[in-house]
Each structure stands twice: as structure tokens, then as C-alpha cells.
Amino acid sequence: MDSDIFSKFSLKGKVALITGASRGIGEGIASAYSKAGAKVVICSRKNRAIEEASRKIMESGGEVLGLAANVSASNDRARLIKDAMDWAGQINILVNNVGGNPHFGPLAELAESAWDKVMDINLKTSFIVSQSVYHAWMKDHGGTIINVSSVGAFETIVGINAYNIAKAALIHLTRCLAREWGPNGIRVNALAPGLVKTKMSQALWDGPLGVELTRSNPIGRIAEIDDIECGALFLASDASSFVTGHTLVIDGGQLVR
Ligand SMILES: NC(=O)c1ccc[n+]([C@@H]2O[C@H](COP(=O)([O-])OP(=O)(O)OC[C@H]3O[C@@H](n4cnc5c(N)ncnc54)[C@H](OP(=O)(O)O)[C@@H]3O)[C@@H](O)[C@H]2O)c1
Structure with a gap:
């Protein structure tokens, strides 16, 4: 294989903003991007948690700005983008990772x-944060946006x-933004993980249901965070330079059962 092919996965010289990155999938993506050479800006609501996540990235040699910010609050969102721009001068990669099911x-x-x-x-926070980053940097300089959806977007589960429904709409938002912002050099893609071993989903994988989901998965296991990191690196990097409006499903075949 041409060794140049590996350089396409490098994020050297890039700045990535990842929302909801003090733990779970967001923390994993931030760590992967940092190891690939990007400067990373990470946020979560809790100060101590984001400090701890930032410390881990710094200890492994990365450059990081960790901010306590609630992406549901407009003041916090504005401060997040401003502080990221003041610190790094650019935002080349945005990962809208915050999400969950509180009900x-x-x-x-x-x-x-x-x-x-x-x-x-x-849904809404991913749109508003994307729009803010578009105006702050990407409109004139291009970039790549990744929305973290879910295989739930393709399923109905009482x-x-x-x-x-929200995750399905997020996929359509991804397609609409890819079309509208493609001419600005912006690629917009989505990730749709199946069940991943994180705190959010612990009730699903850490018990009898987890045993059943493992048994019925074609690959025969539940995703680890690094399964998702690899897809996120592909979509952020030049390795996917002709990919936009796409949803990358990472589910071990959960959807094809
Ligand atoms: N785990 C799965 O099985 C799975 C499967 C498919 C899709 N997903 C999607 O993947 C994404 C990440 O899930 P996860 O399992 O990694 O979740 P998680 O372990 O609960 O982590 C969520 C992260 O987001 C932060 N956060 C939550 N609300 C926030 C807000 N309003 N503003 C800023 N930060 C916020 C949390 O920190 P604080 O609490 O400090 O704010 C934490 O850092 C979500 O969009 C989820 O829907 C997950």
C-alpha cells in the first residue's frame, strides 16, 4: 500500500471541537483526534470532569482546551465558539456528540x-452549534462536521x-447541510453507532439484555468506544475527502439481523 495513504488520516495542523467529551464516545474521539495530531477543544457541563479529561490528553502529549459549557444554553454555546476561536484561531472539525435519551x-x-x-x-443543539461554527470559520475556510446519530434512527423501539425520531432528523439535517454547505468546502457526515459500552447505555449492556444483544449481534459483541473513534477519524480526515451527506453505521451488523 502507498505509504502516502496513511498521511491522509493525519489531522496535523487541524483544530477539532468536540461537544460532550468528558467521557464516553466524545472523550474517545477527542483522544483519537489528538493522537492524530489535532489540537482539540472539548466541553461538558461539569467543570471537574472536563478538567480531568483535558489532563489525560495533555499527559499523552496533546494540546487541549477544556471548557465547562452546556450546549443547550445559548450563552454557553456562544462562549464555547468564541473561546475556541480565541485559543486556536480556527475550527476545522466539529463533532456534535452531545445527545442522549433522558425519557x-x-x-x-x-x-x-x-x-x-x-x-x-x-437535534437543535447540533444545528445551532454547526451554524455558529459555519459563521465563525467554516463558511470562508471549509471544514468537516460530524453529527453523532444512532442506529436508533433506523429502528422503532417502544x-x-x-x-x-430526533436521531433520524439529525441524519436528514446532515444531508441538508452537506448540500447547502458543500460549495463552501464543508463536508457534513453522520455516525450511527449501535450499542456502545458507555455510561449512557450501561443499563442496556450491563445485564441480561446485554447478553441477548451480544448473542444476536452478527459480529458477536457490543461496540467498544475505539470502534467509533476509527470511523470518526475517517470522517474528519482527508481520507474521506469525497464523502459527504453520508451516515456511517458502526454496529457490528445490528441493523442487518
Ligand atoms: N452509548 C451508546 O450505546 C450510543 C449508541 C448510539 C449513539 N450514541 C450517541 O453517542 C453520543 C455520546 O453518547 P455516550 O454514550 O458517549 O454518552 P455519555 O457516556 O453519557 O457521555 C456524554 C457526554 O456528553 C456530556 N454532556 C451531556 N449533556 C451535555 C450538554 N448539554 N452540554 C455539554 N455536554 C454535555 C457529558 O458530560 P456532562 O454530564 O459533564 O455534561 C459527557 O461528557 C450521544 O449523542 C448518543 O446519543 C450512543
């Missing part, structure tokens, strides 16, 4: 406030369908 139950019983919260953290 379980059938749609018939879902309160309006719960619907709003699920749409906010899984109990988490509001989350699934």
Missing part, C-alpha cells in the same frame, strides 16, 4: 417538555422512539 416510555405518554428536551439535545 423512557411510549409516545402516547410523552410530555411536551420531554419531547422538547430530547429534540433539543439530540420506550425510546422520541430519541429515535
